[in-house]
Amino acid sequence: MPHQTISEDPEPNSANGTSDLRQRKRIRTKQMVQKEALRLFADKGYDQTTVDDIAHAAAMSSRTFFRYFPSKEDVVLWDEYDERPMQEVLQIRPGEDPLAQLIMRVREIFADIYQKDPELLLTRTKLSFTVPEIRARFLNAQLTLIGPYLAQIADAIGAPRDDLQLPVTLAALYSAMIIAVERWQRHDGREDLLRLLDDAIAALAASATDLRDTVLTAAAAGTRPTKPKAVAAKRKS
Amino acid sequence: MPHQTISEDPEPNSANGTSDLRQRKRIRTKQMVQKEALRLFADKGYDQTTVDDIAHAAAMSSRTFFRYFPSKEDVVLWDEYDERPMQEVLQIRPGEDPLAQLIMRVREIFADIYQKDPELLLTRTKLSFTVPEIRARFLNAQLTLIGPYLAQIADAIGAPRDDLQLPVTLAALYSAMIIAVERWQRHDGREDLLRLLDDAIAALAASATDLRDTVLTAAAAGTRPTKPKAVAAKRKS
DNA sequence: GCCTGTTTGTCAGCTACTGTCAAGATGGCG
DNA sequence: CGCCATCTTGACAGTAGCTGACAAACAGGC
Numbered sequence: 001m002p003h004q005t006i007s008e009d010p011e012p013n014s015a016n017g018t019s020d021l022r023q024r025k026r027i028r029t030k031q032m033v034q035k036e037a038l039r040l041f042a043d044k045g046y047d048q049t050t051v052d053d054i055a056h057a058a059a060m061s062s063r064t065f066f067r068y069f070p071s072k073e074d075v076v077l078w079d080e081y082d083e084r085p086m087q088e089v090l091q092i093r094p095g096e097d098p099l100a101q102l103i104m105r106v107r108e109i110f111a112d113i114y115q116k117d118p119e120l121l122l123t124r125t126k127l128s129f130t131v132p133e134i135r136a137r138f139l140n141a142q143l144t145l146i147g148p149y150l151a152q153i154a155d156a157i158g159a160p161r162d163d164l165q166l167p168v169t170l171a172a173l174y175s176a177m178i179i180a181v182e183r184w185q186r187h188d189g190r191e192d193l194l195r196l197l198d199d200a201i202a203a204l205a206a207s208a209t210d211l212r213d214t215v216l217t218a219a220a221a222g223t224r225p226t227k228p229k230a231v232a233a234k235r236k237s
Numbered sequence: 238m239p240h241q242t243i244s245e246d247p248e249p250n251s252a253n254g255t256s257d258l259r260q261r262k263r264i265r266t267k268q269m270v271q272k273e274a275l276r277l278f279a280d281k282g283y284d285q286t287t288v289d290d291i292a293h294a295a296a297m298s299s300r301t302f303f304r305y306f307p308s309k310e311d312v313v314l315w316d317e318y319d320e321r322p323m324q325e326v327l328q329i330r331p332g333e334d335p336l337a338q339l340i341m342r343v344r345e346i347f348a349d350i351y352q353k354d355p356e357l358l359l360t361r362t363k364l365s366f367t368v369p370e371i372r373a374r375f376l377n378a379q380l381t382l383i384g385p386y387l388a389q390i391a392d393a394i395g396a397p398r399d400d401l402q403l404p405v406t407l408a409a410l411y412s413a414m415i416i417a418v419e420r421w422q423r424h425d426g427r428e429d430l431l432r433l434l435d436d437a438i439a440a441l442a443a444s445a446t447d448l449r450d451t452v453l454t455a456a457a458a459g460t461r462p463t464k465p466k467a468v469a470a471k472r473k474s
Numbered sequence: 475g476c477c478t479g480t481t482t483g484t485c486a487g488c489t490a491c492t493g494t495c496a497a498g499a500t501g502g503c504g
Numbered sequence: 505c506g507c508c509a510t511c512t513t514g515a516c517a518g519t520a521g522c523t524g525a526c527a528a529a530c531a532g533g534c
Contacts, residue, residue: 208445
């Protein structure tokens, strides 16, 4: 796993020295910096805003800025949820349909962030789809989330290690949600986010038959016209 | 659409002055630079290799390097296919199942690149999944490809403009293929790439029923517990 | 009111990347 | 063969993102 959602503090820092009070203060500072940054981005555009600008607006040195956010991009991507440990966020209960749980959980998270500050979510999301570098990191972060879920769910339902079905399903689910969020953002948040989410997932479920037909068609159309042998993988040193 | 797959030459440059000979020479230079770069990456690692190193190995100034590749990342991502205009690459014929055509086309492209130089594809792919920045750009490029296809297919089958079904299906297809390629790379190319591709798509088609059940479960579990109103979208200026 | 650990600013430095401009290579054409 | 127009290249200077190191300011607990 290359890296988690967003950042990763250098020190484990959990039951560690950092007091709970200091932690919350840190979060409040982050929120304030983010707010200033987003204001500047809206004013002058992302590229035209330098980190120095942001730091200045937030009344700190740029060096300090980087102590809060590992990169300029992260100012947009960051979220309260990135603060909590991953396990807490995506706890899958055994027994019940894990996929359904996942969907519900994602809905809850979106609903929560949305409800705390709709405009904030919209601004961040627009930037996440608009600015190429951020878009790339955003998609990466989303799709990388599949990894951790995967392990949990695989354990829960006892899927084999090398199964393709589960990762493919999760990836499909995630991309459906990404499509929904993209549309929400493109319509300036005028449509209901949760409704779009549900619709996208429903659309995915509905496209099942199409896909089955298509796979058959493709197979009939002469699957495996070329048969390359696997790479020799001649690494020894 | 933020940007195309990889780069974008400043000038239209199609039936333009640049002679066909110069164009091919340019491509050969790119291939040579890429080769040198990949060699260095394998030696010292991506981060430890500076652009100056690459330029030096390729017997050019770093300024010239950037005339060939817009960024260091692009050295890994670049491909002959990025050289041809998009239309040529993904021509969808009307009538036949467009999804099936798409699948076949992607298979062909992979097969082509693979067959020309298996090791090269494997090296590039490994870096594309391993180095965070490249991974992000890679996923972004892949998922962004959906856009152009989408328009074409929508026209071909006469899908409505605001349809969710088609984009969601395409995204699912693409992510299935990404999963397949990821697995191929993780196994050092020891498995057959095209076979993995087919398997992943088959797995996607097979997950249809799961998804349908899950959607029902999720819906029953109390879809829409919160009902946020759409954002006011109060932009006027 | 001191003592310890955290937070901050300054400074110096690296790397990716860009604009500019003049010098050099190239290819077409007479 | 040689010249001109055009494309390509290198040198130079500069910007922005980001990092390490260190010392000063700033907590909070006793």
